[in-house]
Amino acid sequence: xxxxxxxxxxxxxxSHLCDKLIQKGNEVICVDNLFTGKKENIxxxxxxxxxxxxxxxxxxxxxxxxxxxxxxACPASPPHYQYNPIKTAKTSVYxxxxxxxxxxxxxxxxxxxxxxxxxxxxxxHPQPEGYKGCVNPIGIRSCYDEGKRMAETLFLDxxxxxxxxxxxxxxxxxxxxxxxxxxxxxxxxxxVQALKGEDITIYGDGRxxxxxxxxxxxxxxxxxxxxxxxxxxxxxxxNPGEFTMLELADKIIELTGSESRxxxxxxxxxxxxxxxxxxxxxxxxxxxxxxxxxxxxLRKTIEYFRRVTS
Ligand code: NAD
Ligand code: UDP
Numbered sequence: 001x002x003x004x005x006x007x008x009x010x011x012x013x014x015s016h017l018c019d020k021l022i023q024k025g026n027e028v029i030c031v032d033n034l035f036t037g038k039k040e041n042i043x044x045x046x047x048x049x050x051x052x053x054x055x056x057x058x059x060x061x062x063x064x065x066x067x068x069x070x071x072x073a074c075p076a077s078p079p080h081y082q083y084n085p086i087k088t089a090k091t092s093v094y095x096x097x098x099x100x101x102x103x104x105x106x107x108x109x110x111x112x113x114x115x116x117x118x119x120x121x122x123x124x125h126p127q128p129e130g131y132k133g134c135v136n137p138i139g140i141r142s143c144y145d146e147g148k149r150m151a152e153t154l155f156l157d158x159x160x161x162x163x164x165x166x167x168x169x170x171x172x173x174x175x176x177x178x179x180x181x182x183x184x185x186x187x188x189x190x191x192v193q194a195l196k197g198e199d200i201t202i203y204g205d206g207r208x209x210x211x212x213x214x215x216x217x218x219x220x221x222x223x224x225x226x227x228x229x230x231x232x233x234x235x236x237x238x239n240p241g242e243f244t245m246l247e248l249a250d251k252i253i254e255l256t257g258s259e260s261r262x263x264x265x266x267x268x269x270x271x272x273x274x275x276x277x278x279x280x281x282x283x284x285x286x287x288x289x290x291x292x293x294x295x296x297x298l299r300k301t302i303e304y305f306r307r308v309t310s
Contacts, residue, residue, distance in 0.1 A: 001050075003027045003065065005108075007058050007099060008072030010037030012178050013113070013171075016219050017070060018042060022051055024223075029064055033057040036075045041178050058095035059087075062102055068226060069110040071099045074148075076115075078141065078268065079184035085143035092147025093154070100158040103165070111167040111226045112155050114234060116275055117145045118170060126242075126276035129170070129234050139270040152234065159232060167225050172238025172277045176215030176297060177304035187212065187298075190249055191305045194258035204267030206246035211276045213239035214297030217290035224286040231285050238277035239290040255298055 004021050008014040009030030014037065021028050027050045030042060034055060045051040056062055058073040074091050075081040081088040096112065103110035119127045120135030135145045158164040175187040182188075193200050221237035243251075249262055282288045 001025055001027055002067040003029065005029045005031060005064060005066040005069045006072065007031045007070070007095065008037065008074060008113070010034060010039060010042050010053070011072065012041070012076075012180065013174060013215065013218065014072045015041035015178055016176070016215050017072070017222065018045060018051065020219050020223060022048060026050070028052070029054060029066065031056045031058065031062065032073065036077070036080050036180065036183070038180070058098055059090045061098050064102070065106055066108050069099055069103055069108050070113070070222070070226065071096065071110060072113040074113070077183045077185045081144040082140055085140075088143040089147045092144070092151050096151035096154045100154055100164060104158065104162050109165040109167065109226065110155075111169065111222065112151055113222070114152050114168050114170045115148050116170055116172040116236070116238065116277065117141065118149050118152065119275070120145060121270060121272040122274065125274050126240065126278050127236070128278040129236055129281055136270050140268070141270045156232075166232050167228070168233040168235070169222055169225050169237045170234050171218060172213055172236065172275065173210045174213045174215055174218045174238075176301050179301070181305065181309055186210070186245060186248065187301065188305070190252045191256065191302055192309060194252050194256040194260050195302075195305060195309060197258060197260055199263035200249045200253065200260050201265050202245050202249060202262055203265050203271065205264070206249065206262075207244050208267075208271060209242045209244050209274045209276065211238055211240055211242045212294055212297070213237070213290055214292035214300070217292050221282060221286065221288045224288050228286055235281050235285065236277040236279055237282055237288070238279065239294075240276055240279055241294055242274075242276040243294065251295065251298060252302075255295070256302055
């Protein structure tokens with residue numbers, strides 16, 4: 001049994017990770033300031049003696065004794081991370097420093113939940129880990145993109161300078177049950193709109209692409225990375241299936257049987273035109289690849305949203 005800290009553990013991905021770590025027989029300390037996360041996501045764990053919730057902000061130091069740290073604390077949807085951009089940058093950068101300091105002090109292995117956003121609006125397609133990215137340092141997405149890039153820098157520097165045992169994964173768009181219906185990300189927006197019969201809001205012309213990974217696949221990849229040996233990453237974890245937002249809207253309308261129509265809204269600035277991971281490194285080093293295709297994952301996610309929004 002390991003004692004494992006999950007920051008951002010009450011969020012969408014963090015709560016699924018806590019579930020998996022408890023199922024695997026570990027003791028889990030979940031730290032979250034509940035900015036975008038909810039106690040509801042971890043309610044079923046609160047009575048478990050091997051699970052502990054601490055309301056804490058990772059921009060402040062934390063003192064706990066643990067063997068492993070998964071650092072997920074950071075708002076992930078554009079409306080949420082742009083709500084208070086200075087706080088987002090602090091969460092990414094001070095949060096990484098505080099958690100790396102903790103890992104160094106207690107000799108824990110630490111994994112950073114980085115993002116495909118480090119590639120910005122990519123000129124290389126699909127994106128391998130060696131691509132250095134095309135990121136605007138002064139735009140509305142920069143607090144998140146540059147914050148996550150700085151966090152990666154800190155991880156690698158703590159590794160080189162202080163020999164901290166680090167792991168970095170770059171997560172591509174992930175979806176599934178426990179996404180917040182008001183989160184503002186495309187899959188939750190489209191499903192909620194379709195279920196309510198409201199217009200489906202496409203930003204721009206809808207020809208921009210994303211690659212969507214179902215949450216269970218993502219969590220398996222993250223877990224394998226944490227438990228791999230002799231490999232720091234960064235490694236892409238995502239599903240290489242690539243879809244335009246128009247294709248996504250059509251699929252969700254079809255699967256929900258909705259009568260919603262499509263409406264077009266302005267494209268937010270710096271919105272990446274295309275995104276798809278190269279996952280050869282994850283296959284080679286982690287023997288990992290996603291198993292759940294978009295349609296199957298959407299069916300499960302729609303079922304969840306029907307339950308929570310009805
Ligand atoms: P989420 O918003 O549901 O979860 C983030 C969690 O972090 C929330 O519970 C929130 O309350 C908590 N948090 C935010 N700021 C905090 C702070 N200062 N101190 C303590 N807790 C704080 O988002 P998610 O989709 O679960 O994302 C989790 C992580 O994965 C994030 O770091 C995100 O950048 C990364 N990621 C997610 C995706 C995705 O598609 N879901 C893609 C790339 C990267
Ligand atoms: N998007 C959209 N309608 C929405 C929400 C998002 O067309 O209601 C688009 C958004 O402009 C982007 C894509 O969907 O091109 C994915 O957006 P999301 O916020 O989910 O993730 P990210 O842009 O961070 O990949």
